[in-house]
Amino acid sequence: MFNAAEWLLTRHARATPDRRAITAVDLDGSVRTLSYGELEAEVHRFAAALLASGVRPEERLILCLGDSPELLTAFLAGLRIGAVPVPVSTMLKPKDIAEMARDSRARMLVVSAEFAALAPAVGGLPDLADVVVLAPDALPEVDGPRVRDWDTFVAAGSGELDRVATPYPTVPDSPAFWLYTSGTTGTPKGAMHRHGSLRDTAETYARDVLAIGPDDVTFSVAKFFFAYGLGNTLTFPFSVGASVVLDRSRPSPAGTLRVLQDHRPTLFFGGPTYYAALLAAGLPRDAFAGVRACVSAGEAFPAPLFERFTSTFDVEMLDGIGSTEMLHIFISGRPGRTRAGATGEIVAGYDAKIVDDDGQPVPDGTPGNLYVRGNSAATGYWCRTETTRRVFEGPWVRTGDTYVRSSDGYYTSLGRTDDIIKAGGIWVSPTEVEQRLRTHPDVLQVVVVSVPDVDGLDKPVACVVLTPGSATTADELVSHCRDGLAAFKRPRHVLVFDELPQTATGKLQRFRVREQALTLIDASRSDGMTAPLPPSLPGGPA
Secondary structure, three states, X not given: OOOHHHHHHHHHHHHOOOOEEXXXXXXXXXXXXXXXXXXXXXXXXXXHHHHHOOOOOOOEEEEEOOOOHHHHHHHHHHHHOOOEEEEOOOXXXXXXXXXXXXXHOOOEEEEEHHHHHHHHHHOOOOOOOEEEEEOOOOOOOOOOOXXXXXXXXXXXXXXXXXXXXXXXXXXXXXEEEEEEEOOOOOOOEEEEEEHHHHHHHHHHHHHHHHOOOOOOEEEEOOOOOOHHHHHHHHHHHHHHXXXXXXXXXXXXXXXXXXXXXXXXXXXXXXXXXXXHHHHHOOOOOOOOOOOOEEEEOOOOOOHHHHHHHHHHHOOOEEEEEEOOOOOOEEEEOOOOOXXXXXXXXXXXXXXXXXXXXXXXEOOOOOOEEEEEEEOOOOOEEOOOHHHHHHHEEOOEEEEEEEEEEOOOOOEEEEEEOOOOEEEOOEEEOHHHHHHHHXXXXXXXXXXXXXXEOOXXXXXXXXXXXXXXXXXXXXXXXXXXXXXXXXXXXOOOEEEEEOOOOEOOOOOEOHHHHHHHHHHHHHHHHHOOOOOOOOOXXXXXXX
């Protein structure tokens, strides 16, 4: 038997019940702390409430909450009873949440107060029986399921506490949790992970690279619903009885500085886009004085930005690459031997290979398609057989990245193998953005490509051809996207072209569109414009 909730929490609650597990910063700036013993009691109460509400093993629980003790409580309680928690992005639109609830056939939705407006979107789903809202105020009206506040829901489970004293008898291969990702296909799909996968990432990356110990304090700007954030926030600190700082608010340099000064994390996790924002915010040079290592993942870290950040704050940066499918980082820089511009070396417990388009290994120094294998790999995608077979090839997982390996074992990213964009560490499907822009009556053609900003970080840029005689502006098109897309999916700029480059057979040439977009943006920068460029940047004829 192996139950991840027992391994992550219960063993510490028994051995060191008074040891701090969580320091939580709420939306109003107030701070709560929970010990391992206190968190264990909360998990038992919520697990009992799940049983009282009728949740059965392997039924899915959609969790849409800010990073908080309640989020960790609901996640661990689901694992404890053998259910499948599904933490989802709090940055999505109601229709996106509804689609994930429908696709997963979720039994329950748990949502915190700031996202309660999303709840009505799941009304009418045949499998959804309960909505739990972390708010004491007026509850949203949802068609169909019972809607209860957190305290009422938990109180209803008081009679089931004896049933959760022993965790559900899962094994390492038992279904544990799902994480939705667009990945390399652009269509949201649930990557299914096992109970054993959480232990696998702790015993590989956390042990091999971070050398995490019980005196460490972790803080992750990347939120819990990311595979990256889940490891940083729960798996790694709880694997050794360390503690985590949770900040429920939206990340900001000012908020991050408060956390760094007030709570002194020793391990800090972010992505290149956020590190660039911290650098631009003018934080004091000793802001990271208590941090023994910064970790980055989610997108390639440009060498100039890497060097500016580490030299400004005198802190070691460990860049890495992970994926939702692999659960966390499998190639990383190592303490004392990082290399700016390179992702790093293979993490113990994983294997990587670089192959050509025919699947044949390429020699060091030759670009190719990156594949990885390791025990933390997902078992596949829920109800996506064709995509699963394309991405999971036996023990190997196709990452969709183009990489090159040096003769001394350092891996360097050369970008995405396909057209999917990773902006700010989050997958963006060009197709979805293009479809939204095509709903505007004045858009004749559109191609969305990635263009690096002044820090070398990729951002989505829309290149459009308007209908003849149209007076629609780029600003209006950005506004049109704002009404139908999550913020991270919206194009940073809209460039208006007279025509877009095509092949002789009429197929759009994305690489040429990207080249021309980059030329236009670079020209504007050289004219004195600074990043971020306004969305109304004019384009020109192809």
